[in-house]
Amino acid sequence: MSTFSTHSDIPISDIHHGDPRVLLRQLFDVAVQRALPSHNTAAHLPAPPKGRTVVIGAGKAGGAMAQAVEALWPADAPLSGLVVTRYHHTPPRPKALAHRIEVVEASHPVPDAAGLAAAQRILQLTQGLTEDDLVLCLVSGGGSSLLTLPCEGITLEDKQRINRQLLESGANILEMNTVRKHLSAIKGGRLGAACAPARVVTLTISDVPGDDASVIASGPTVPDASTCADALAILKRYGIDVPDAVRAQLESGALETPKPDDARFDGHVVELIATPQQSLEAAADAARALGLNAYVLSDEIEGESREVGKVHAALARSAAQGRSTFQPPCVILSGGETTVTVRPRAEGQPKGRGGRAGEFCMGLAQALQAQAGVWALAADTDGIDGVEDNAGAIVTPDTLARAQAMGLNVADHLDRNDAYGYFETIGDLVLTGPTHTNVNDFRVVLVLPPEGHA
Incomplete structure (x- = not known):
C-alpha cells in the first residue's frame, strides 16, 4: 500500500x-x-492483572489487533488466546514478534465450519476464569460471520441460508445484527457473560454508524438492548424464513440476550481504538x-x-x-x-x-x-x-x-x-x-x- x-x-x-x-x-x-491497530492500540491497553490474560476475539482486523497486543504486552506477563479473522486477512508476522496469540481464519460474509470451530474453542477459553484474570476481547467488523455458534435448534446450514438472505435483502447492519444476536449462542453479550467473574476489556474498531459497540460484530461481549420481538419483526419485514422451532423460541423469549442490567457485565470496559x-x-x-x-x-x-x-x-x-x-x-x-x-x-x-x-x-x-x-x-x-x-x-x-x-x-x-x-x-x-x-x-x-x- x-x-x-x-x-x-x-x-x-x-x-x-x-x-x-x-x-x-x-x-x-x-x-x-x-x-491500523498498530497505530491505535497502545493508549487503550490495561495493565496486566494478578492472574492470567486471555485474548479472544473476531473480525477482519483480528490478526493485526492480535499482533499489536503481542508487540505491546510485557514480555514477562502471561498472555495467550485465540482470535479468528477472515481468510487471507492475517498480516505477515514480524520475525522478532513472539507468537503468543493464535490466529485462525474463517469465511466472511457467509459463515463456515472453520468459524464454527473457532467460536467453540473461544467459548471454551472462558471456562475456569477467576476474578484475578483479565480477558482482552479484540473486536472488529466482520466478526458476526466469523464468530458463528448457532443457538439450539438451528444448524450451520440454516445460519448460512439466513445470512445470505439478510445480505441480499437490503436490511441495514443494525437489523442484520439484531437477528444474528438472537440466533447465536455466543453473540449479543453471551461471550462476555461467559467470562464472569474475570474482568473483560473489549478493544474494538468500529465499522458501524454511530460506533455502537453492541452492534460491532454483533457485540459478543456487550449487553444487548434489542429483543426477540425486534428480531421477529425484522425477519417478517424482509420475508426471511427460520426453522419453526427457532421461531417458537423467539416468540417465547427463550432466545433473549443478556441485558444492560446484567450483573455479569459489572466492571467490563469497552475501548474504541479506531472509528x-x-x-x-x-x-x-x-x-x-x-x-x-x-x-x-x-x-x-x-x-x-x-x-x-x-x-x-x-x-x-x-x-x-x-x-x-x-x-x-x-x-x-x-x-x-x-x-x-x-x-x-x-x-x-x-x-x-x-x-x-x-x-x-x-x-x-x-x-x-x-x-x-x-x-x-x-x-x-x-x-x-x-x-x-x-x-x-x-x-x-x-x-x-x-x-x-x-x-x-x-x-x-x-x-x-x-x-x-x-x-x-x-x-x-x-x-x-x-x-x-x-x-x-x-x-x-x-x-x-x-x-x-x-
Whole structure:
C-alpha cells in the first residue's frame, strides 16, 4: 500500500493538471493508515492483572489487533488466546514478534465450519476464569460471520441460508445484527457473560454508524438492548424464513440476550481504538494540507448504495456549477454503511458481481451525467468490496463514455447489481488487497474548478 504524507505541499495547479486518481487513492490510504491497530492500540491497553490474560476475539482486523497486543504486552506477563479473522486477512508476522496469540481464519460474509470451530474453542477459553484474570476481547467488523455458534435448534446450514438472505435483502447492519444476536449462542453479550467473574476489556474498531459497540460484530461481549420481538419483526419485514422451532423460541423469549442490567457485565470496559470519523478527518486534513477545501458530510450515512450515489452526485454537480456552499477545488467525504438490495435475475441472466462501494459508484456515475471536473473513489476500508478482490472503484468525468464505447450500459449493470463487471471492463477497479483494518465505507468526491479558474 502506498503512503501519503499530510505535510506535502502540492500546488493546486499540479493537482488540477495531474492525475486525480492518484490523489483519490492517496486519501483512501490516509484513511486506512489512521485506522491500523498498530497505530491505535497502545493508549487503550490495561495493565496486566494478578492472574492470567486471555485474548479472544473476531473480525477482519483480528490478526493485526492480535499482533499489536503481542508487540505491546510485557514480555514477562502471561498472555495467550485465540482470535479468528477472515481468510487471507492475517498480516505477515514480524520475525522478532513472539507468537503468543493464535490466529485462525474463517469465511466472511457467509459463515463456515472453520468459524464454527473457532467460536467453540473461544467459548471454551472462558471456562475456569477467576476474578484475578483479565480477558482482552479484540473486536472488529466482520466478526458476526466469523464468530458463528448457532443457538439450539438451528444448524450451520440454516445460519448460512439466513445470512445470505439478510445480505441480499437490503436490511441495514443494525437489523442484520439484531437477528444474528438472537440466533447465536455466543453473540449479543453471551461471550462476555461467559467470562464472569474475570474482568473483560473489549478493544474494538468500529465499522458501524454511530460506533455502537453492541452492534460491532454483533457485540459478543456487550449487553444487548434489542429483543426477540425486534428480531421477529425484522425477519417478517424482509420475508426471511427460520426453522419453526427457532421461531417458537423467539416468540417465547427463550432466545433473549443478556441485558444492560446484567450483573455479569459489572466492571467490563469497552475501548474504541479506531472509528470511521477519525479516518474521514485524517483524509480531510491531508486534503487541506494540499490546499483543497474539505467537507466531511457524515460517518453515519446509510441507505441504498445507488441512491446514496445519486445524492453525492447532486452535491458535486452543484459545487462544480458554482451553486453550492462547497467551494472548488474541494473534496466531499463520507462514510457509513450503505446497503445493496439484490434484484431478481431474469432467466438465463448471469449473476452480478460487486459490493456496495461499486454500486455507489455506478449510481454516482449515472447521476453525474459526465459532469466536468468531478472525480470520485468509493471503497471498503478492509480492502474487499463484498466478496470480490477489489476494494471499490473510481469514477471519472468520462466513465460513462468509456463504458459505452465498450458496449456497457450503466443502467443494465445496475439492474444486475454488476458493479465489478462494469468497472473491471473499463479498468477502474480499486485493488488494495486486505488492509488489516475495517472502518467501513470510505467515499471521496473531488470537485475541480474549470480550466483557467484554479
